Amino acid sequence: MTREQALAELTRLCDxxxxxxxxLRPHQLREWLQALQDLPYERGRAAVTHLVRTWTxxxxxxxxxxxxxxxxxxxxxxxxxxxxxxxxxxxxxxxMARARAALEWQDRLVEMSDEEYHEYLTRLMRRKQIRREAV
Numbered sequence: 001m002t003r004e005q006a007l008a009e010l011t012r013l014c015d016x017x018x019x020x021x022x023x024l025r026p027h028q029l030r031e032w033l034q035a036l037q038d039l040p041y042e043r044g045r046a047a048v049t050h051l052v053r054t055w056t057x058x059x060x061x062x063x064x065x066x067x068x069x070x071x072x073x074x075x076x077x078x079x080x081x082x083x084x085x086x087x088x089x090x091x092x093x094x095x096m097a098r099a100r101a102a103l104e105w106q107d108r109l110v111e112m113s114d115e116e117y118h119e120y121l122t123r124l125m126r127r128k129q130i131r132r133e134a135v
Contacts, residue, residue: 001044006036009048016052016135017060024060035063039070046073052135 001009010021010032021029036044047070054069055061090098112120 001037001039001041003033003037005041006033006044009036009044013048013052013061019060031063032066035066043070043073046070 007021010029014021014023021032024032036048039047047066050073051061051066051069055065109117109120
């Protein structure tokens with residue numbers, strides 16, 4: 001990752017905590033940029049996204065947390081479409097069960113009345129707003 005890309009990813013992480021990279025102490029900024037520059041761009045971006053989604057502390061994460069996040073989203077050694085898949089590995093039966101459940105859910109959506117569908121969308125928007133406020 002280039003220095004500019006690293007700074008952009010650090011800025012993206014800082015935005016979640018309503019900070020700016022310039023708010024970090026010089027040694028913190030240097031360590032963060034070095035940790036990001038040590039990663040390939042795709043892996044670094046995925047690690048920052050994973051960190052944003054999973055970091056539970058109110059304190060700003062450390063570069064070590066980024067390294068752990070990068071290890072968790074590692075895609076090395078996976079072929080083709082699985083190369084960027086970061087979800088859990090599932091068996092064929094689990095995939096089929098999830099596909100069946102998705103089709104059943106789609107059928108329920110199609111069968112909903114306009115009022116039920118509107119209520120469903122309203123609930124989704126509320127949940128989305130709550131998540132935004134939590135982050």
